[in-house]
Every structure is written in structure tokens, then in C-alpha cells.
Amino acid sequence: MKTGTLKQILLITDGYSNQGEDPMAMAALAKEQGITINVIGVMEKDVIDEKSMNEIEGIAMSGGGISQIVYAKQLSQTVQMVTRKAMTQTLQGVVNRELQQILGGSKTVEDLSPEQRGEVMEVVDELGETVELEVLVLVDTSASMTHKLPTVKEALVDLSLSLNARSGENRFSVFVFPGKKKEVEKLLDWSPNLGALTSIFGKLTTGGITPTGPAIREALSHFKKKRSLRSLLSRDDESFFEESV
Numbered sequence: 001m002k003t004g005t006l007k008q009i010l011l012i013t014d015g016y017s018n019q020g021e022d023p024m025a026m027a028a029l030a031k032e033q034g035i036t037i038n039v040i041g042v043m044e045k046d047v048i049d050e051k052s053m054n055e056i057e058g059i060a061m062s063g064g065g066i067s068q069i070v071y072a073k074q075l076s077q078t079v080q081m082v083t084r085k086a087m088t089q090t091l092q093g094v095v096n097r098e099l100q101q102i103l104g105g106s107k108t109v110e111d112l113s114p115e116q117r118g119e120v121m122e123v124v125d126e127l128g129e130t131v132e133l134e135v136l137v138l139v140d141t142s143a144s145m146t147h148k149l150p151t152v153k154e155a156l157v158d159l160s161l162s163l164n165a166r167s168g169e170n171r172f173s174v175f176v177f178p179g180k181k182k183e184v185e186k187l188l189d190w191s192p193n194l195g196a197l198t199s200i201f202g203k204l205t206t207g208g209i210t211p212t213g214p215a216i217r218e219a220l221s222h223f224k225k226k227r228s229l230r231s232l233l234s235r236d237d238e239s240f241f242e243e244s245v
Contacts, residue, residue, distance in 0.1 A: 013138075020217075039056045068082050080159055
């Protein structure tokens with residue numbers, strides 16, 4: 001079964017967007033392009049307000065992904081859980097579509113006998129360990145996130161270590177919003193390792209605005225840019241390009 005590369009955007013935020021395009025519309029566009037958007041809402045002591053909660057859930061729903069609200073101290077395990085759960089959910093969708101082609105009609109995994117279902121889930125688990133994965137992380141650096149950024153950094157490094165235990169290839173990229181001079185800023189280009197973030201995160205400045213919609217739009221163009229560059233390169237040149245960026 002060919003699944004291609006699984007593409008995810010992982011949005012980490014604590015607030016309601018207040019600049020630029022509607023983030024839910026951008027999330028729906030991502031889903032159309034085969035990119036899942038998962039959203040983690042980070043709390044400290046305060047409860048996230050209802051407006052922010054609705055937006056977090058709405059972005060994930062529009063982007064075909066998962067949303068989770070957590071306290072900062074639980075962030076590390078949540079980032080790993082959400083990424084893996086979304087991967088399984090996407091792969092299960094791929095398997096369901098293939099089953100429909102084989103069996104006809106609208107049959108899904110749930111319609112199979114317990115024994116058959118177990119066999120299918122084994123395939124999903126195996127694919128989860130072997131499929132190529134691209135995760136573009138979008139980190140909200142608005143003023144209210146200032147004290148949460150050290151925890152975000154640790155959570156992303158833990159995510160990298162966890163996913164690199166898989167046999168499948170991983171590529172990560174990290175953008176923050178707002179950036180120093182523009183709405184969105186790239187911190188890390190596609191890389192198999194998030195450890196490089198350790199030195200970068202300490203230099204981040206935080207701002208007052210939360211341009212979530214523009215951040216998602218920029219993330220989508222980064223996936224597209226990667227694909228269009230790949231199409232121009234031979235396989236050998238492509239591996240050189242990825243190592244040299």
C-alpha cells in the first residue's frame with residue numbers, strides 16, 4: 001500500500017488570532033492540499049477563554065486534525081501524543097479508502113470482523129512506524145506565550161527524539177508568529193532533527209499580535225516550495241539540496 005509522505009502542521013498557541021486571514025479558512029485549504037493541522041492550546045494557571053477554545057477546536061476540525069488543551073507542564077507528552085494520534089488517524093483514513101475500493105460501497109475498518117479489524121490495525125501500526133513524515137511546527141510567540149516558550153522548546157526536542165525512534169524518515173520545520181520584522185518567521189528549515197532549536201529559542205522576542213491565519217498560509221507555501229524544488233531536482237541532487245539548506 002502506497003501512502004506517500006504524511007504532512008502535518010502542528011500549531012502551538014494560547015490565544016485568539018487578531019490579524020490577517022481567517023485561520024479556519026486557511027486550515028480548510030491545508031486539508032484540501034492533503035496537509036493535516038493539529039492544534040495544541042497551552043494554558044498556564046488561567047483557563048483559556050471561550051473564544052480561543054472555539055478557534056483552537058475550529059482550526060483542527062477545518063484542518064482534519066486533532067486539538068488538545070493542556071497545561072504547559074504537560075506539553076511534552078501531549079505534543080508526542082497528538083502527532084502520533086493524528087498520524088494513525090490519517091493512515092486509518094488511507095486504509096478505509098483502500099478497503100472501499102476493494103470491498104465496494106462505504107465499508108470501513110469498523111465493518112470488518114474483529115479478526116480482520118485486528119489485522120488491518122496491525123497494518124496501520126506498521127505504516128505508522130515506516131511512513132515518511134513531515135511536520136511543520138507553528139509556534140505562537142505573542143506576548144502571552146513568553147513564559148511558555150522554554151517548555152515549548154523542550155517539548156519539540158522531545159518530539160524529535162520520539163519520532164526519530166521510528167524507522168521511517170522524519171523532516172521537521174519550525175516557524176514562529178509574529179516574527180521580528182514580519183508576521184511569520186522561519187526558525188528552522190526542513191531537518192531530521194529539532195535539536196538545533198536549543199540555541200535559537202533563547203533569542204526569540206515576543207510580540208503582542210497573533211497572526212494565526214497568515215502563519216498557516218506561510219506554512220502551506222513552505223510545503224509547496226519544497227515540492228516544486230524537488231520536482232526540478234534529480235534524486236541525488238535532491239538529497240544534496242536537503243542537506244545543504
